[in-house]
Amino acid sequence: MAGRFITIEGSEGVGKSTNLAFVCDFLQRRGIEVERTREPGGTPIAEAIREVVLADHAEALGPDTEVLLMFAARAVHLANRVRPALAAGRWVVCDRFTDATFAYQGAGRGVDPEWIQGLADHVHPDLWPDCTLLLDAPPAIGRDRAAKRGEPDRIEQEDNTFFERVRGAYLARADREPRRFRVIDATAPLEEVQQEIGGVLAALVERLG
Numbered sequence: 001m002a003g004r005f006i007t008i009e010g011s012e013g014v015g016k017s018t019n020l021a022f023v024c025d026f027l028q029r030r031g032i033e034v035e036r037t038r039e040p041g042g043t044p045i046a047e048a049i050r051e052v053v054l055a056d057h058a059e060a061l062g063p064d065t066e067v068l069l070m071f072a073a074r075a076v077h078l079a080n081r082v083r084p085a086l087a088a089g090r091w092v093v094c095d096r097f098t099d100a101t102f103a104y105q106g107a108g109r110g111v112d113p114e115w116i117q118g119l120a121d122h123v124h125p126d127l128w129p130d131c132t133l134l135l136d137a138p139p140a141i142g143r144d145r146a147a148k149r150g151e152p153d154r155i156e157q158e159d160n161t162f163f164e165r166v167r168g169a170y171l172a173r174a175d176r177e178p179r180r181f182r183v184i185d186a187t188a189p190l191e192e193v194q195q196e197i198g199g200v201l202a203a204l205v206e207r208l209g
């Protein structure tokens with residue numbers, strides 16, 4: 001049986017890593033084989049692209065290049081890691097996917113969403129997540145938390161208005177696809193957040209498992 005594809009999205013400091021670990025643990029306890037991964041990244045080549053896209057450079061790295069690098073990383077990640085895992089029946093739990101390109105490069109950087117959609121249609125016409133957990137919090141709260149983690153990467157250095165646009169785009173996508181997205185209030189105490197995520201996953205295992 002083919003596996004399932006779960007993605008976790010949200011802007012900086014919303015608790016993606018902690019909750020990603022919770023999701024993997026929850027599924028594994030139910031006997032599901034899990035492949036945890038991330039974008040950009042997840043394979044040696046995709047991780048090398050991640051380094052390029054998130055590092056500070058002396059030369060400009062424009063929005064179009066950013067989009068193409070995200071999709072280059074995505075294409076190799078899908079081919080060499082995600083699709084083989086799904087074919088083997090594992091559940092892939094991925095930290096970010098194409099929704100992030102619409103939010104960050106589309107809404108954040110002002111790249112034409114139709115071009116992004118075109119690239120998505122080319123790279124993964126047949127594959128979208130079965131479920132996307134969107135951890136939502138106002139940028140000011142998330143960025144306070146993210147700042148405590150140390151040096152921001154090239155994208156994290158953007159200002160609050162950028163992250164307002166990112167958040168707005170995520171919420172708009174969730175609105176348009178209510179069956180795929182679950183919006184989780186990431187400002188709630190962690191225990192409540194995880195109770196809600198647990199409920200979503202239990203229903204998913206019941207429906208798709």
Ligand code: TMP
Pocket residue numbers: 038039040070095096097098100101102104105155156
């Ligand atoms: P993260 O692993 O901490 O979420 O860092 C990844 C960074 O890359 C984050 O700032 C969001 C950004 N990103 C994009 O801008 N577009 C994308 O398509 C993806 C997958 C990530």
